[in-house]
Amino acid sequence: MFRLGHRDEWGFQLLVNGFLLLVLIIIVIPLWRVIMTSLTPLDVYMRGGTPMFQWPWEWSFAAYEQMLTHPVFPRATLNSVIITVCGTALSLFLTVPLAYSLSCRTLPGRRIIIALILFTFLFHVGLIPVYLLVAKTLGWTNNILAVIVPPAVGVTNTLVMMRFFEGIPEEIKESARIDGANDLQVLWQIVLPLSKPILLTIGLFYAVHYWNEFFTPILYLNDQKLQPLPVLLRNILIGQTFSEYVDYDVTRAASIESLKSAAVLLTMLPMVLVYPWIQRHFTKGTLLGGVKE
């Protein structure tokens, strides 16, 4: 589509793509570093730290073995899965009806409800009033609900979904109403089947949020048995309670650095796996509509 015949054009493209390559390298280096560290065998590590480009060399999966076989890791993973699955389900269960109702322009009170929701988006009273509600009033300390319920509905996600529902042609909904369907049936039978891409995208965004959440679990869940993966990762990285979490055993041929890196990568893994799905949708521009009104 573009002719690269002109010499200036070649020079320009060289500059532009050289810059992009530089950016790519800067992004990749830290990721490459943890991958290398996690795979470096103990004897190589002892001789001179983690090699960056030493090739070929022996890979060691000892760090992964040690992480995966320790009972605390599967338990934290299970906690994370429970939080992510239940949280995403609840989020969609609340966001979809809200967005659908607000997408009806003739709904009396619509503007007031949108204003009330936007107000909570613009005005934050900080951490303590929420903490008092969740920990004291509801008494959800050491209850997984404290991590699942309070962040369930995102204002931006609601508005993005609302915009999408507004884009569904009124004639389709109207024809179903003429056939005797009520608005609930219209949502279930007409709107939702047409909204699979947005449900998937918003669902994945909620899932990413729940999977990454580490602050509220630390705030509300003191019981180690309830802690999700990011909290375990943080405790491993801080190293204070390292021996508590992993039986550090020199004979199993993994350095502490390898173990930490393996923990980082194992926590990242599900994110990296679903990431291509998310990306496929946001490059299509589904999400841009909600950024501004």
Add this chain to the structure above:
Amino acid sequence: MSQYTESWRVERAARQAAKPSLGTQVRRLAIAMWKHRWYYLLLIAPLTYYLIFRYIPIWNAQIAFKEFYALKGVWDSPWIGFKHFETFFNSFYFSELLINTIIFSTAKLIFGLPIAVILALAIHESRFLLFRSLVQTVTYLPHFLSWVIMYGLLLGLLSPSSGLINEVIKSFGGNPIAFLTSTDWFRQVVVLSDIWKETGWSTILYLAALLGINPELYEAAAVDGASRWRRIWHISIPGIVPVIILVTMLRLGTILDAGFQQIWVLYSVPVYSVGDIIDTWVYRSGILDFQFSLATAVGLFKGVIGLILILAANEVAKRWAQQSLF
């Protein structure tokens, strides 16, 4: 004559339709609401959620003006006026927290925004489509990583004993630097790691604006003999200026949000003087020291200033970029 009467009648009818009596209004509203009954049914659960998890905290914020006793609860604790606000404004940490907060958010904006614009322009100009989408895929990824994972990645680079950067310093004969616990380096680490994480993702808005530019403009400029650089300067940049204004206003409106999760994960006692921000202080004084009322007062102070700033920023964005932030 009859024509005149006719038009007068129509006018009167229109006026009456515009101003029906109160009873008619109520009846019409009731009918309209009944017609939408299924929507209200659907709204019950989400609005209950909003009432409990968004509005009860606002109600709880009254303890900023009270001496909160956990046993008495929010309502029965005694009123105390603005004492906690005075304590905060007169304390030595007030200016420190405010300065740190503003330094972090402005530095992230000033250094992050131009890099994002340049990256977006480069992605837009590159004609190697496969390479271009590879760059996009890779640079968007860090946005989806939590700050705990980022902390792990940063340790791999910055750890004094085994970090990559310190290994390079050592190989040149230098002494390793404890970047995360050094008051000289902590701010740079915070700003640069944020730029590393978010720049790729923030190009999305600029790329969307660039895609919206009419390609005929570029073609016409090429015919007129404008160089690549001139086309970027006179077509691409003006095309994304509204987005730049929008993003700048949004960031200025949220200037008191300096990145709580990031700093909470990265900071430690040795760097409190350069790293402590309003949000981290609220966490420590409230949750760890049980000064619920004082911490709420500080959080409320931040919330009110934040609300004013974001509304002002929205006005500016409307005027300069003809766009609303929300």
